[in-house]
Amino acid sequence: MRRASFALLSAALFSQTVLAGDLNVMPDESRKMEALLAKSMLAVANSHLDLALNDVDSLLKINPNFKLAQLVKGDLLLARSKPLTSFGDAPDAPQSRVADFRDEARVRLQRYQEQQPISLEPRYLWKMNASQHYAIVVDTSKSTLYLYQNVNGEPRYVADYYITSGKKGAAKVSEGDQKTPIGVYFVKSSLPKRELADLYGDGAYPLSYPNEWDRRFGRNGHGIWLHGTPSNTYSRPPRASNGCVVLANDDLLDVGKIIQVGITPVIITDNMHWSDAQDKSDRAALLQSLEQWRKDWASRDTDAYLRHYAPDFASGKTRFASWAQQKKLVNAHKSWIKVNLSDISVFAYPDQPNLAVVDFEQDYDSNNLSNRMKKRQYWIKHGDRWQIIYEGAA
Amino acid sequence: MFNRFCQYAALCGGALLLCCSLSARADEVQDANKLFKQGQYDQAMAKVDSFLAGKPKDAQARFLKGLILTEQGKTGDAIHIFTSLTEDYPELPEPYNNLAVLYAGQGQYDKARVALEMAIRTHPSYATAHENLGDIYAKMASQAYDRALQLDRSNTSTKTKLALIKELFSSDHSRAGTHNVATGTVNVAKPQPAAETPAAPVVTPVAVAAAPVVEPVPAKPVAAPAPAPAKPVAAEPAPAKVAAAKPAATNSADVLKSVHDWAAAWSAKNVKKYLSFYAPDFDTPGNESRSAWEAVRHDRLSKPKYIHVKISDASVKFTDDTHATVTFRQEYRASHLSSSASKTLLMVKSGGKWLILKEHAKD
Numbered sequence: 001m002r003r004a005s006f007a008l009l010s011a012a013l014f015s016q017t018v019l020a021g022d023l024n025v026m027p028d029e030s031r032k033m034e035a036l037l038a039k040s041m042l043a044v045a046n047s048h049l050d051l052a053l054n055d056v057d058s059l060l061k062i063n064p065n066f067k068l069a070q071l072v073k074g075d076l077l078l079a080r081s082k083p084l085t086s087f088g089d090a091p092d093a094p095q096s097r098v099a100d101f102r103d104e105a106r107v108r109l110q111r112y113q114e115q116q117p118i119s120l121e122p123r124y125l126w127k128m129n130a131s132q133h134y135a136i137v138v139d140t141s142k143s144t145l146y147l148y149q150n151v152n153g154e155p156r157y158v159a160d161y162y163i164t165s166g167k168k169g170a171a172k173v174s175e176g177d178q179k180t181p182i183g184v185y186f187v188k189s190s191l192p193k194r195e196l197a198d199l200y201g202d203g204a205y206p207l208s209y210p211n212e213w214d215r216r217f218g219r220n221g222h223g224i225w226l227h228g229t230p231s232n233t234y235s236r237p238p239r240a241s242n243g244c245v246v247l248a249n250d251d252l253l254d255v256g257k258i259i260q261v262g263i264t265p266v267i268i269t270d271n272m273h274w275s276d277a278q279d280k281s282d283r284a285a286l287l288q289s290l291e292q293w294r295k296d297w298a299s300r301d302t303d304a305y306l307r308h309y310a311p312d313f314a315s316g317k318t319r320f321a322s323w324a325q326q327k328k329l330v331n332a333h334k335s336w337i338k339v340n341l342s343d344i345s346v347f348a349y350p351d352q353p354n355l356a357v358v359d360f361e362q363d364y365d366s367n368n369l370s371n372r373m374k375k376r377q378y379w380i381k382h383g384d385r386w387q388i389i390y391e392g393a394a
Numbered sequence: 395m396f397n398r399f400c401q402y403a404a405l406c407g408g409a410l411l412l413c414c415s416l417s418a419r420a421d422e423v424q425d426a427n428k429l430f431k432q433g434q435y436d437q438a439m440a441k442v443d444s445f446l447a448g449k450p451k452d453a454q455a456r457f458l459k460g461l462i463l464t465e466q467g468k469t470g471d472a473i474h475i476f477t478s479l480t481e482d483y484p485e486l487p488e489p490y491n492n493l494a495v496l497y498a499g500q501g502q503y504d505k506a507r508v509a510l511e512m513a514i515r516t517h518p519s520y521a522t523a524h525e526n527l528g529d530i531y532a533k534m535a536s537q538a539y540d541r542a543l544q545l546d547r548s549n550t551s552t553k554t555k556l557a558l559i560k561e562l563f564s565s566d567h568s569r570a571g572t573h574n575v576a577t578g579t580v581n582v583a584k585p586q587p588a589a590e591t592p593a594a595p596v597v598t599p600v601a602v603a604a605a606p607v608v609e610p611v612p613a614k615p616v617a618a619p620a621p622a623p624a625k626p627v628a629a630e631p632a633p634a635k636v637a638a639a640k641p642a643a644t645n646s647a648d649v650l651k652s653v654h655d656w657a658a659a660w661s662a663k664n665v666k667k668y669l670s671f672y673a674p675d676f677d678t679p680g681n682e683s684r685s686a687w688e689a690v691r692h693d694r695l696s697k698p699k700y701i702h703v704k705i706s707d708a709s710v711k712f713t714d715d716t717h718a719t720v721t722f723r724q725e726y727r728a729s730h731l732s733s734s735a736s737k738t739l740l741m742v743k744s745g746g747k748w749l750i751l752k753e754h755a756k757d
Contacts, residue, residue, distance in 0.1 A: 070542035078535035081528040090539035094711045097543055176723075176734045199754075232544070242736060 030161060030251050033059050033066070038112035040072050041105055044084070049076050066234040068104050100237035107143045107238045108162060118157045122146065123273040124184070125155040126283045126346040126356065128265075134158070134258040135265045136226075138245055139272040140165040140180050143238040145226075145247065147255060161255070164236040164246035170270035171351075172209070175221035178242045180268060181209045184347045184357045187226070187264045190256070201228020202249040203256055207266055212390050213349070213357075213378060216314065226266065228252040269350035279348070286346065286356055286379055289386040298339045302331045310380055310387035338365040354381035359394050423455050435462050453483055460492065469496055480512065487513035487520045494526060503534045646710040649718050649741060652748035657703040657724075665695045673742050673749035699729035716743040717751075724755070 036059045043052030056073045060066060071088050078089055087105065088098040122137045128150040135155060137146045145163045148155035165180040166172070172181035191204040204227035210219050221243070228249040229236060235248050245268070247255060258264070289308065296304040306324050313320040331337075340363040349355035358377045364370060376394035379386050422445040429438035442459045446452065456479055463472035473496050479489035490513035497506035507530050513523035652671065659667035669688060678687040695701065708722035717740070724737045740752035 064541075067542045067544075070538045074535040074538035074542060076535075077531045077538060081532040081535065088539075088542075090536070090543065093539060093543055094713075096711065101542070178736070 029062075030248060030254075031159075033063065033069075034108050034162065035112055037066070037069055037072065038109050040069075040076065041109060044072065044075050044079065044087075047079070049079055052076055063234050065232065068101050068108070068235065071098075071101050072105075100240070103238050104235065111142065111144060111160075111162060116157070116160060117146075117274070120157075121155050121275040122148070122267070123275045123279050124267045124269070124348045124350060125265075126279075126348050127287070127344060128153055128155065129343040129345040129359070131260070131343065132263055132265065132345060133260065136255070136259075136267070137272070138163065138165070138180075138266065138268045140170045140268065140270045142272065145245065145251075145255070147258065159254070161247055161251040162235060164238060164240050166241055166243040167239050169239070170268070172221060172224070172243055173219050176242075177221070180241070180243050180245060180270075181214065181219070181224055182268055182270055182351050183209070183211055183213060184349055185209055185211060185224075185266045185268065187259050187261055187266060190259065190261050191225075193228075196227075198230050200225070201230060201246075201252060203228055203252055205256070205259055205261075212376065212392065213355070216390070226252070226255070265345070265347055267347060267350060271351065273350075282348075282381070283346065285384075286358075286381075286386045287344075289379070290341070290344070290358060293388070294339050294341055298337050300331055300334055300337055302328050305331075308388055309391075310382060310389045313387075313389050313391075315390055315392050333368060335367045339363070340365075349378075355379070355389075356386075423452075423458060426455075426458055430458065430462055430465075435466050438462050439466075451482065453479060453486070457489065460489070464492075464496065469500065472496055480509075484512075485516050487517045487523055490516075491520075491523055491526065494523075494530070498530060498533065503530050503537065506530050507534070645712065645715075645718070649710045649720060649748045650708055652741065653705060653708060653720055653722070653739065656750070657705050660695065660703045661701050663695050663698075663701055665692050668695060671750055673744060673751050676750060677740075677752040679753075698731075701729075702727040717741070718743075718748070 036055045040052040040056045040059075043049065043055075053073070053076045056069055056076060059069050060073065063069070071090070075084055075087065075089055078084060088101050090098070124137060125135050125148060128135055130150075130153075132150055134150060135148045137148065138144070139146070140163075143163050143165065144160050146160045147158045149158050150156075166178050168178040170180045170182050172179040185207040188206045188208050191200075191206070193202050196204055204225045207224045207226065209224040210221070223244075225244045227244055227246055229246060229252075236246055240246070245266075293305070293308040296308065299305075306327065309320060309323065311320055313323060315323065318326075341360045342363070343359075343361040345359045347357045349357060356379045358379055360375055361372070362375045363372050374394040376390075376392055377388050378390035380389040381387075422441055426438045426441035426445065429435075429441065439459070439462050442455050442462065445455050446459065449455065456475055460472050460475035460479070463469075463475060473493060476489045476493040476496065479486065480493065483489070490509045494506040494509040494513070497503070497509060507527065510523045510527040510530060513520055514527065517523070656668065656671040659671065669691065676684070678684060682690075702725075704725040704727075706723045706725070708720060711719045711721075713719065720739045720741060722737055724735050726733045726735070735755040737753070737755050739750050741748045742751045743749075
């Protein structure tokens with residue numbers, strides 16, 4: 001119950017500081033169910049069968065399709081008739097199925113026993129722009145999806161949910177490898193239930209895998225989605241999808257309420273890092289470099305401007321040399337340039353400590369050309385210097 | 395496991411009725427009991443009813459009536475009789491026990507459990523109820539496990555019920571040694587809880603009853619899984635698992651052969667043969683009619699110039715002897731299209747051949 005009360009506490013905190021609207025998402029239900037289940041599992045271990053059976057029964061009343069809870073109930077009942085020899089002691093159960101349940105039990109118990117990180121910020125959310133009301137961070141190693149709210153550009157923990165990820169683990173490389181990709185992605189679209197096969201449950205949100213960084217390394221495949229669970233089950237084992245991130249349907253609907261198509265970032269890691277001092281100074285340095293890049297561009301000092309680009313810079317098929325040549329050519333015809341950046345967001349790349357994805361609205365004005373565009377850059381830290389390694393339209 | 399259950403019920407009935415013979419004024423009930431044992435239920439019932447007309451509250455007669463109704467398949471009426479006995483004589487454990495047997499036969503394990511707990515509350519050392527309660531918990535556990543694992547055993551409850559009725563009476567005659575229990579229950583007016591009677595008589599009938607249980611169990615295919623042997627508890631699950639695993643190992647080759655033949659027919663674009671791998675009750679995608687689905691498949695197989703279907707990483711899981719789930723990677727290459735998917739086939743053994751009941755590709 002400790003965890004559930006934390007969730008309530010955080011709810012109370014948020015209600016005072018709500019900035020962006022639509023914050024009625026308090027996912028206490030799935031957490032409460034998980035807590036009941038975890039308590040029941042611990043009770044089996046400690047032979048406190050009566051109370052645990054009540055807990056499991058009340059949980060199954062809410063959700064009869066919670067298969068793991070059914071299994072625990074079986075153990076609780078069987079324990080009265082004979083000594084249990086193992087978890088999931090069904091006499092003729094297929095062993096692989098029981099192993100799946102054991103994995104789910106272990107993960108859920110761990111989620112219950114570890115304190116929710118309400119005071120920590122994930123390393124990745126360096127700067128959210130004002131239109132990004134929420135950000136999603138997935139840690140496949142903990143089978144958990146974390147939801148953060150944007151409070152003045154800084155992330156605040158809202159909730160977390162049990163998830164299923166790729167059968168063969170994380171770090172997707174190629175089509176059919178049944179792995180979940182690691183990286184910074186955005187929700188591309190929203191597919192309603194009526195357009196989906198039952199496998200995908202109550203809805204789906206395709207992600208932008210493969211992103212620019214994935215393509216640079218030739219990673220392929222497609223159809224990495226956040227989606228729900230088939231109607232015949234409440235949840236799936238921790239490692240069971242072909243790369244998608246799968247939520248219980250109720251949880252998907254909760255998360256769906258805050259998802260903004262084309263805007264909400266979904267950062268996937270297999271090893272969550274939390275923000276620290278080094279991180280903050282890296283962020284400050286990067287934001288400063290970005291501002292300097294803007295100034296150098298507007299100053300028409302093309303050499304200074306080009307020094308912001310890494311030698312291994314590439315934008316699609318354009319490499320540094322042709323990029324530099326083209327910029328020199330263009331700038332030669334300018335008598336003045338104004339560049340203004342707004343809606344800046346910065347996300348540090350998971351598993352890649354010196355890489356960050358920077359998005360902004362670029363307002364470009366000059367004597368012979370004006371345009372406004374959404375731009376994306378990948379910045380990389382070589383030594384202690386941040387440089388652009390990719391640039392393109394977002 | 396319900397075989398044992400039934401015999402207990404029979405035991406109670408037989409025990410109680412034997413007591414009747416001690417009662418001088420109960421000739422009619424004794425006659426009814428004889429008729430009942432001979433299987434002449436209508437006559438037995440007529441006698442019991444005529445006796446009850448004069449003594450409507452008599453416990454023995456009502457108990458016998460409950461047994462006759464049970465044998466006649468009038469479970470609802472039997473439940474009614476035993477329930478009213480528990481209301482009028484809440485100190486008697488046997489009506490509770492038999493009520494539990496009837497509820498269990500209907501798959502109403504929660505009610506059966508409550509009835510047995512009542513029997514135990516009135517007679518804390520009533521071993522039969524304890525044993526039966528253990529069985530009920532095991533049965534409820536297996537129900538929960540089935541829900542967890544989505545195993546379909548919907549037809550087992552009826553089997554249980556039939557076995558109950560048969561056992562109840564066939565074992566009745568051989569229970570001569572069980573009269574000891576009766577002393578505790580014959581005194582309807584001021585009953586003695588079993589706990590107060592010497593320990594020995596209570597224990598012996600259970601032991602006697604437990605022994606013959608072992609024989610009928612192997613005959614039952616599904617309803618009696620591992621926990622069947624009643625007494626030893628420690629090491630029994632292991633052999634049961636080995637036994638279950640064996641047929642699986644020998645059969646999986648058959649299943650896989652069927653899957654490979656199916657893929658070969660597909661690759662050969664042999665529509666007729668391909669379709670022959672689908673069970674008559676195949677669950678067509680989107681619930682379209684069989685003929686519509688076949689037409690689509692006919693089209694899909696005929697149009698491409700060539701088709702190659704390759705299967706790898708196949709694994710077979712058996713739900714029971716005739717149902718299996720096969721999972722594999724399917725590489726499909728055709729003149730117009732290639733794809734790779736993780737596929738699952740639900741298969742059923744029908745007429746010695748493994749056929750596809752349901753098919754789906756994942757993610």
